[in-house]
Amino acid sequence: MDSTTLLYHLLDLGDKVLALSFDYGQRHRKELEYAARTCARLDVRHTVVDLSSAGSLLVGSALTSPEIAVPHGHYEDESMRLTVVPNRNMIMMAIAGGYGLAEGCSRLAVAVHAGDHAVYPDCRPQFIADFEAALRSGNYEQVSVYAPFLGWTKGDIACLGLDLGIDFERDTWSCYEGGEEPCGKCGTCVERAEALAAAGASRPAG
Amino acid sequence: MDSTTLLYHLLDLGDKVLALSFDYGQRHRKELEYAARTCARLDVRHTVVDLSSAGSLLVGSALTSPEIAVPHGHYEDESMRLTVVPNRNMIMMAIAGGYGLAEGCSRLAVAVHAGDHAVYPDCRPQFIADFEAALRSGNYEQVSVYAPFLGWTKGDIACLGLDLGIDFERDTWSCYEGGEEPCGKCGTCVERAEALAAAGASRPAG
Numbered sequence: 390m391d392s393t394t395l396l397y398h399l400l401d402l403g404d405k406v407l408a409l410s411f412d413y414g415q416r417h418r419k420e421l422e423y424a425a426r427t428c429a430r431l432d433v434r435h436t437v438v439d440l441s442s443a444g445s446l447l448v449g450s451a452l453t454s455p456e457i458a459v460p461h462g463h464y465e466d467e468s469m470r471l472t473v474v475p476n477r478n479m480i481m482m483a484i485a486g487g488y489g490l491a492e493g494c495s496r497l498a499v500a501v502h503a504g505d506h507a508v509y510p511d512c513r514p515q516f517i518a519d520f521e522a523a524l525r526s527g528n529y530e531q532v533s534v535y536a537p538f539l540g541w542t543k544g545d546i547a548c549l550g551l552d553l554g555i556d557f558e559r560d561t562w563s564c565y566e567g568g569e570e571p572c573g574k575c576g577t578c579v580e581r582a583e584a585l586a587a588a589g590a591s592r593p594a595g
Numbered sequence: 596m597d598s599t600t601l602l603y604h605l606l607d608l609g610d611k612v613l614a615l616s617f618d619y620g621q622r623h624r625k626e627l628e629y630a631a632r633t634c635a636r637l638d639v640r641h642t643v644v645d646l647s648s649a650g651s652l653l654v655g656s657a658l659t660s661p662e663i664a665v666p667h668g669h670y671e672d673e674s675m676r677l678t679v680v681p682n683r684n685m686i687m688m689a690i691a692g693g694y695g696l697a698e699g700c701s702r703l704a705v706a707v708h709a710g711d712h713a714v715y716p717d718c719r720p721q722f723i724a725d726f727e728a729a730l731r732s733g734n735y736e737q738v739s740v741y742a743p744f745l746g747w748t749k750g751d752i753a754c755l756g757l758d759l760g761i762d763f764e765r766d767t768w769s770c771y772e773g774g775e776e777p778c779g780k781c782g783t784c785v786e787r788a789e790a791l792a793a794a795g796a797s798r799p800a801g
Contacts, residue, residue, distance in 0.1 A: 439648035476693030479733050483689040487682030511733035519732045523725035527685050527717035 390581060391500035391538065393427055393561045394550035398537065399498055400431060401553055407492060408433050411481050413440040413474065417567035427560050438484055478511035479520060482534075486524045489532045497524075502538040502546055504580060514539055543580050544587030551588055557581075596787060597706035597744065599633055599767045600756035604743065605704055606637060607759055613698060614639050617687050619646040619680065623773035633766050644690055684717035685726060688740075692730050695738045703730075708744040708752060710786060720745055749786050750793030757794055763787075 399406050410424045421437055428435035482499060489497050505512035521534040538546055550557060563581045564571035571578050605612050616630045627643055634641035688705060695703050711718035727740040744752055756763060769787045770777035777784050 437648075439645075442643075442645035474693070475696035475736070476689055476730070476734055479689040479729060480686075480693055483682055483685040487680070487686055490681035510735060513732065516729060516733040519725065519729035523685060523722060523729050524682070526719065526725045527722040528682055529716060530681070 390543070390550065390557055390561050390563055390584070391502060391546055392424070393555060393557075394546050394553065395498055395500040395538065396427070396431070396433065397553040397555055398549065400433070406433050406498075407488070407494065408435040409481075409485050409488060410435065410437045411440050411484075412437055413477070413480075415565075415567070417562065417565050419564075419567050420562045423560060423562040436488075438481075440480070440484075476511065478509075478516070482520055483524075486528075486532055490528055490530050493530075494532055496533045496535045498535040498537075500538055500546075501536055502541045502543060504543040504584075508576075542587070543584035547584040547588035557585065596749070596756065596763055596767050596769055596790070597708060597752055598630070599761060599763075600752050600759065601704055601706040601744065602633070602637070602639065603759040603761055604755065606639070612639050612704075613694070613700065614641040615687075615691050615694060616641065616643045617646050617690075618643055619683070619686075621771075621773070623768065623771050625770075625773050626768045629766060629768040642694075644687075646686070646690075682717065684715075684722070688726055689730075692734075692738055696734055696736050699736075700738055702739045702741045704741040704743075706744055706752075707742055708747045708749060710749040710790075714782075748793070749790035753790040753794035763791065 396406060396408060408428050410421050412418060412421060425435055482497065485497050501512040510516060517534055517536050517539060525531060563577040565575045565577050566572040602612060602614060614634050616627050618624060618627060631641055688703065691703050707718040707723065716722060723740055723742050723745060731737060769783040771781040771783050772778040
């Protein structure tokens, strides 16, 4: 939901976008297929970075370890810390930054938002600021970080997405379980349903 | 030379070390075989992270693009900027940080040194400080960055390595060309020869 809305937002601004997805061994790699389909439809170049070799190093998260159950509930719940993949956003953003620099891009856009702050330290403003400082000092050319949803709720994102004409049910996948149908119980299913409800959409979670 | 000396130094301190190498499509991937052999001999767990998928995104460097010639000369020379891989150290250190966090390590050791500062911004003290801040703010658990050679010359590293009993010719590979024998002309061959000379070693560059 978040990344797809960001993509629509960037295209709405008139930006030329190069899209990156990451295969880090997540259970819900279904999101990669949804991303590929959306990008193809929008005529956006989409690349999947295979981090499965690095991903196997990032053990201890319910998102990557089959033996750890995906917790149910809200992002504020303590159990959601099981879904933290250590240093995940820095890894993905570091690769995206290098790619952007090689391609001569002016900014790196990420869809982190305030709803993620409670559980994921690497979605918080301090991390984004520190990351941007390191990206700046580590390179000759400069790419800025664009995180327009940093202070937004997921409901705000759903609102913008609906305004931009996104069909979330058709075009996006959130569920951490990665089964045939969304489980409706994991943190991301619960947040998604609430966001869409808050945005006044009458769609089921999915 | 730098990484091998760092490994010996850490073992000399009594640290338990987990070693990481990165295959990012570099010409000189021969360094990976040397690293594997050294770690096997020292009984250190060694993992090669396959970044060739991400590496193909990091174009425009003589280290990864066959069509760009590896420049000759010293690191201060302007042409050495051709060997800069955008954001390379942040990518490798971000993955190493995530791995260290997953494994419960207390620090992430890197062998950046003052001889690299002229050409590579991601070897400079400011980058190391900014990276460490992002690693701290982005994660619950904490891994510090240990860069003991940050203010050292390569000659200082060679001295320490010889003191620690390293056979550089047998155990390390530097040449960016990655041929059968070291070319003796690329930046890293030149720096290596000078460092070993400065350290009072009578070995040929190699």
